[in-house]
Amino acid sequence: MKKPSSKIREEIARLQExxxxxxxxxxxxIGRIALKAGLGEIEIDEAELQAAFEQIAERFRGGKEAASGRKNTSDGRADSEMASTLTPGADAGGTGEA
Structure with a gap:
């Protein structure tokens, strides 16, 4: 039995919500975790931060290619440099704000 288009639209709207x-x-x-790690206090270009997050996502996916389809989104820095960039500072406790 086929659904009428109005029902399909309603279902799509519900799924989009x-x-x-x-x-x-x-x-x-993710924002709360990033703030607790001290990322809110670091001045970093958004593209560079996104590249770092994509590297983290790839690491936790088990090395599978990032969903963006880009093979290398880093700016040429070594993984150890990127890791040190993301290491929480002395004030990494955060304020609890989200």
Whole structure:
């Protein structure tokens, strides 16, 4: 039995809302973790920060290619340099703000 287009549109709208809610939860979680690690206090270019996050994601995916499709998003720095950039500073406790 085929669904009428109006029902499909309603389902799509409901799923889009669920997706927005899930993305918001994920963003808040990652943001809290980043703030606790001290990333809120570091002045860094957004593209460079995104590249670092993509490297972290790749590491936790078990070395699989990043979802962006780009083979190398780093700026040529070694992994150890990137890791030291992301190491929490002395004031990494955060303020608990999200």
């Amino acid at each position: 669920q997706l927005r809610a899930a993305e918001s939860r994920e963003a808040e979680r």
